[in-house]
Amino acid sequence: MLLSEEQISLADAARDWLARRTDLAAARADGAALAALYSADDVRAAAELGLTSLLRPAEGGTFADLAVVVEELGRAGSPLPLGQAALVARLLDQIGIGAAVSDAVAEGSALAVPAAAEPDDAAISGVPGADGTLVLASRAAVVVGGLGAAWLLVSAAIGDDRALALVPAASVTRTARTTLDLSRDIAAVDLHGVTVPAGDWTRVGADVAETLDQALAIIHTLDAVGAAGRLLDLTVGYVKEREQFGRPVGSFQAVKHHAATMAVDIEASRLCGHDAARTLDSGDLVAAGTAVAVAGSVAGEGTSRAASTALQLHGGMGFTWEHDLHLFLRRIKVDELVRGTPRRHRERLVATAG
Amino acid sequence: MEREIFEDEHRQFREVVREFIAREITPYHAQWEAEGIVDRTVFAKAAKHGVIGFNVAEEFGGGGVRDFRFNAVVAEELAAAFVTGPGFLLHNDVVGSYLSRLPDGEQKARWLPGFASGEAVWAIAMTEPGAGSDLQGIRTSAVRDGDDWLVSGAKTFITNGIHSDYVIVVARTDPSAGSRGISLLVVERDMPGFSRGRNLDKIGLHAQDTAELFFDGVRVPSRNVLGKLGGGFIHLMENLPEERLSIAISAVAGARAVFDSTLEYTKTRTAFGQPIGGFQHNRFLLAELATEIDIAQVYIDRCLKASFEEKLTTVDASKAKWWASELQQKVVDRCLQLHGGYGYMTEYPVGKAFTDARIQTIYGGTTEIMKEIIGRSLGV
Numbered sequence: 001m002l003l004s005e006e007q008i009s010l011a012d013a014a015r016d017w018l019a020r021r022t023d024l025a026a027a028r029a030d031g032a033a034l035a036a037l038y039s040a041d042d043v044r045a046a047a048e049l050g051l052t053s054l055l056r057p058a059e060g061g062t063f064a065d066l067a068v069v070v071e072e073l074g075r076a077g078s079p080l081p082l083g084q085a086a087l088v089a090r091l092l093d094q095i096g097i098g099a100a101v102s103d104a105v106a107e108g109s110a111l112a113v114p115a116a117a118e119p120d121d122a123a124i125s126g127v128p129g130a131d132g133t134l135v136l137a138s139r140a141a142v143v144v145g146g147l148g149a150a151w152l153l154v155s156a157a158i159g160d161d162r163a164l165a166l167v168p169a170a171s172v173t174r175t176a177r178t179t180l181d182l183s184r185d186i187a188a189v190d191l192h193g194v195t196v197p198a199g200d201w202t203r204v205g206a207d208v209a210e211t212l213d214q215a216l217a218i219i220h221t222l223d224a225v226g227a228a229g230r231l232l233d234l235t236v237g238y239v240k241e242r243e244q245f246g247r248p249v250g251s252f253q254a255v256k257h258h259a260a261t262m263a264v265d266i267e268a269s270r271l272c273g274h275d276a277a278r279t280l281d282s283g284d285l286v287a288a289g290t291a292v293a294v295a296g297s298v299a300g301e302g303t304s305r306a307a308s309t310a311l312q313l314h315g316g317m318g319f320t321w322e323h324d325l326h327l328f329l330r331r332i333k334v335d336e337l338v339r340g341t342p343r344r345h346r347e348r349l350v351a352t353a354g
Numbered sequence: 355m356e357r358e359i360f361e362d363e364h365r366q367f368r369e370v371v372r373e374f375i376a377r378e379i380t381p382y383h384a385q386w387e388a389e390g391i392v393d394r395t396v397f398a399k400a401a402k403h404g405v406i407g408f409n410v411a412e413e414f415g416g417g418g419v420r421d422f423r424f425n426a427v428v429a430e431e432l433a434a435a436f437v438t439g440p441g442f443l444l445h446n447d448v449v450g451s452y453l454s455r456l457p458d459g460e461q462k463a464r465w466l467p468g469f470a471s472g473e474a475v476w477a478i479a480m481t482e483p484g485a486g487s488d489l490q491g492i493r494t495s496a497v498r499d500g501d502d503w504l505v506s507g508a509k510t511f512i513t514n515g516i517h518s519d520y521v522i523v524v525a526r527t528d529p530s531a532g533s534r535g536i537s538l539l540v541v542e543r544d545m546p547g548f549s550r551g552r553n554l555d556k557i558g559l560h561a562q563d564t565a566e567l568f569f570d571g572v573r574v575p576s577r578n579v580l581g582k583l584g585g586g587f588i589h590l591m592e593n594l595p596e597e598r599l600s601i602a603i604s605a606v607a608g609a610r611a612v613f614d615s616t617l618e619y620t621k622t623r624t625a626f627g628q629p630i631g632g633f634q635h636n637r638f639l640l641a642e643l644a645t646e647i648d649i650a651q652v653y654i655d656r657c658l659k660a661s662f663e664e665k666l667t668t669v670d671a672s673k674a675k676w677w678a679s680e681l682q683q684k685v686v687d688r689c690l691q692l693h694g695g696y697g698y699m700t701e702y703p704v705g706k707a708f709t710d711a712r713i714q715t716i717y718g719g720t721t722e723i724m725k726e727i728i729g730r731s732l733g734v
């Protein structure tokens with residue numbers, strides 16, 4: 001069994017709630033990507049359901065649980081970066097800074113998201129300054145949820161050491177990125193010269209930085225799995241109804257096989273994704289590194305392939321703006337490529353195998 | 355690989371087209387995309403420079419050359435410049451092939467001068483809400499009334515749907531005759547009962563107008579029947595190969611354009627101290643794509659040769675269409691990955707191509723329908 005009974009009810013609860021809350025029309029509006037597409041009320045309601053505190057050590061939540069929630073966020077096409085926020089709350093608790101922010105996230109009065117360099121880019125660097133401050137340099141090119149968040153947890157390198165620093169989002173320059181994805185806000189964050197006061201940052205072990213990277217990769221994998229699952233449902237529904245040549249197009253063998261291949265791709269992606277989350281829960285970061293890389297390469301390409309087939313099977317309809325299909329197709333493509341492309345994940349596999 | 359298909363006259367024409375695009379299209383393209391439609395005067399401007407209308411006889415104001423290589427040059431240059439707005443290919447290649455074969459003398463005199471000068475924009479309306487892949491399923495009807503036909507029905511996804519002054523409408527003129535009861539009727543802009551829906555919002559090709567068209571008892575005179583009465587389906591079969599070839603040509607050229615811009619990116623962007631193109635994985639991937647694009651090009655050029663020799667078969671055009679358009683998807687997809695984490699930024703051509711190019715495997719006959727046609731020709 002992939003999921004426990006509790007996880008199944010968690011998934012059901014999240015799915016119901018997200019279905020009621022998510023307004024995909026907002027993602028289709030002009031300039032949608034230029035601002036966060038959710039309200040303070042949405043964040044509060046998510047917190048009330050426990051979705052932002054899920055990973056806090058005191059709640060006993062696991063990455064496996066988070067995986068369940070993130071899959072539902074993808075399925076809904078939700079703009080809420082709840083996986084990222086739950087991750088920040090956990091890390092803050094773990095490293096002993098920003099207790100008030102962690103509480104605020106858990107209560108839903110603010111959102112915090114991680115800001116880390118993309119895997120192919122140089123790390124964000126930090127230099128310890130006077131009075132225990134940390135002065136940051138460079139930028140985070142892609143911060144999912146970065147426009148709407150009140151706080152950023154910056155993953156920085158101090159020489160060979162790692163540090164996490166909590167930065168109020170309003171104190172840095174954030175630029176909306178125009179990406180394929182219209183359903184989530186994505187920002188570039190300029191951290192040049194940002195001075196983080198003592199107490200708001202700390203050196204961390206490589207394991208903490210690694211956990212953050214792996215968890216972020218898992219979030220994008222499962223987000224894509226959920227979105228692709230939604231596309232499979234939409235597609236199967238459509239090909240059963242759409243008639244050509246006097247019969248449903250879903251009755252043609254080629255179409256059936258396309259749908260079956262989508263299902264196989266998505267199921268394989270789902271298994272790898274949940275496996276990665278469980279392995280991360282085990283605390284064995286080497287094993288988790290492998291599982292995350294497998295998930296990233298299998299799911300990255302598998303979910304994208306499924307999304308492309310979904311569009312094909314919708315014919316001309318799939319190319320229309322009004323249809324929800326493209327919102328998921330776009331989101332899946334971005335999920336494939338952020339936090340490590342499939343190629344990058346394969347490289348990591350070679351490194352860990354080696 | 356050096357292409358053997360073009361002569362000097364095509365190479366000179368390419369310069370003209372390239373210059374025209376750089377001057378009259380590229381500077382306005384982003385604005386047209388924002389507006390959802392091109393400025394229609396671009397058709398007349400293009401005709402003035404011979405970019406369209408060259409395939410019409412000189413006596414009607416055209417260039418008098420029926421040689422699909424010129425069409426290919428236009429398709430390739432538009433793709434190379436990432437221009438998706440002006441419906442030149444639909445007007446000039448697709449409708450052009452119908453108008454070069456079917457009109458009688460009187461119709462030629464009436465229609466060709468406007469077509470050639472780009473003053474009149476043309477469209478062809480086959481698809482209906484209920485009939486896409488299955489063209490025999492069309493329900494738009496034309497009922498005889500004296501010397502005229504009364505056309506009723508709805509079409510959808512019609513390229514140049516807003517700008518068109520003339521629409522070749524595929525309609526059922528004899529409901530009892532199956533595929534032999536389908537004819538082509540030319541509906542004109544001001545005919546009462548003809549109306550247009552909105553310009554459909556699409557996920558790509560934002561500057562291209564695509565519309566629903568409605569016909570409510572539109573009175574179309576007999577002299578506007580194009581080709582043989584009841585021969586509509588055969589005319590479609592005769593002309594679809596050129597439409598499919600046109601899509602295949604633009605698909606290969608589009609793939610090449612994305613490839614070229616990605617190659618440039620992999621040469622300039624560095625990771626771990628070397629250009630990312632230098633990593634063997636990327637180098638091999640680029641090598642594979644370059645190979646496949648060249649191989650596709652050779653096949654397409656062979657089809658092009660068959661076309662200007664009037665020998666292009668439906669089956670060969672179908673092979674070209676599905677293979678080239680699927681290759682384009684693959685190239686775009688791989689190139690997105692080659693941009694590392696950044697290909698999905700829409701400021702990169704490859705990010706934009708991800709949505710613009712996606713329709714190529716669908717319109718003009720889907721990949722599945724192309725394989726149906728090819729498979730049936732194999733006797734299976």
Ligand SMILES: Cc1cc2nc3c(=O)[nH]c(=O)nc-3n(C[C@H](O)[C@H](O)[C@H](O)COP(=O)(O)OP(=O)(O)OC[C@H]3O[C@@H](n4cnc5c(N)ncnc54)[C@H](O)[C@@H]3O)c2cc1C
Binds near residue numbers: 488
């Ligand atoms: C931007 C754009 C421009 C267009 N321009 C024009 C135009 O100018 N004029 C015009 O007439 N039309 C135009 N079209 C319509 C286009 O040609 C149709 O969308 C296309 O032919 C597919 O038809 P459909 O959308 O109804 O898909 P459907 O026929 O409903 O197909 C749905 C899915 O079922 C599959 N399928 C259908 N039948 C079979 C089968 N027998 N075996 C296996 N699989 C099958 C298809 O491959 C597809 O994947 C345009 C469309 C778009 C999006």
